[in-house]
Amino acid sequence: MFFDIHCHILYGIDDGPDNPSGMFEMIKTAYFYGVRKIIVTPHHNPMLFKYSPETESKVFSELLDYSAVRFPDLKIYKGNEIFAYTRFPGAVAENMPVFMAGKNIALVEFLPDSDFRFIHELVITLRSMGVVPLIAHIERYGKLSGKNISEIKKLGAVISMNSSFYLKKGLLKKRKYYRLLKKNLIDIITSDAHRAEDYRIFYDCYNFLVKKSGRNKADMLFYQNAYNLFETSDLNSAEPYDAK
Ligand SMILES: [Fe+2]
Numbered sequence: 116m117f118f119d120i121h122c123h124i125l126y127g128i129d130d131g132p133d134n135p136s137g138m139f140e141m142i143k144t145a146y147f148y149g150v151r152k153i154i155v156t157p158h159h160n161p162m163l164f165k166y167s168p169e170t171e172s173k174v175f176s177e178l179l180d181y182s183a184v185r186f187p188d189l190k191i192y193k194g195n196e197i198f199a200y201t202r203f204p205g206a207v208a209e210n211m212p213v214f215m216a217g218k219n220i221a222l223v224e225f226l227p228d229s230d231f232r233f234i235h236e237l238v239i240t241l242r243s244m245g246v247v248p249l250i251a252h253i254e255r256y257g258k259l260s261g262k263n264i265s266e267i268k269k270l271g272a273v274i275s276m277n278s279s280f281y282l283k284k285g286l287l288k289k290r291k292y293y294r295l296l297k298k299n300l301i302d303i304i305t306s307d308a309h310r311a312e313d314y315r316i317f318y319d320c321y322n323f324l325v326k327k328s329g330r331n332k333a334d335m336l337f338y339q340n341a342y343n344l345f346e347t348s349d350l351n352s353a354e355p356y357d358a359k
Pocket residue numbers: 121122123196251307
């Protein structure tokens with residue numbers, strides 16, 4: 116059973132599916148591969164996509180209606196993936212409905228060449244606002260070392276990595292990802308699915324990690340840590356969150 120906290124399933128919002136059938140195909144495929152909890156996270160990036168909370172709510176309701184009868188045991192939440200161009204994401208500051216599953220958790224992404232200083236300051240800003248920064252696809256930020264990631268985790272950031280990491284080319288890159296996993300610097304593996312077939316990669320990555328690191332560790336990364344974060348933790352606390 117999987118808990119996917121990052122995907123682009125809502126249609127007509129961003130670079131996910133264009134129409135309802137694409138959205139239904141994605142949720143069907145996610146369910147087929149074992150997803151039982153999911154947070155849909157359209158891009159909040161006003162530079163690239165027009166932001167309309169009303170449209171997001173409408174399409175989200177369509178998704179709930181479709182799924183309720185077909186997949187009654189699938190729990191679906193709403194979130195967003197916030198693009199942080201500055202150290203102070205306006206969407207969070209203005210209290211827009213961009214938080215994850217109604218919690219004080221913000222899924223954030225940056226430009227790939229962002230450096231540690233930028234990300235470190237952003238994490239501090241969000242923590243000072245009582246928000247838990249959930250970092251999207253950490254594997255994209257080539258300037259971050261394991262030590263850097265450990266530092267932002269200590270400040271309360273939660274770290275996610277896309278399941279497609281295991282398909283990436285380059286021995287050095289791969290070694291880095293495995294080292295991060297081994298040192299428990301990754302909390303959650305996400306699909307970041309934009310198309311139905313991305314759930315096959317998510318599923319294959321789980322099986323790959325079961326072989327490489329054991330079922331217990333794979334289950335922590337694909338379900339339990341997300342469950343702990345979204346369904347059991349007290350996020351009113353200002354203490355750094357520790358997924359372990
Ligand atoms: Fe994404």
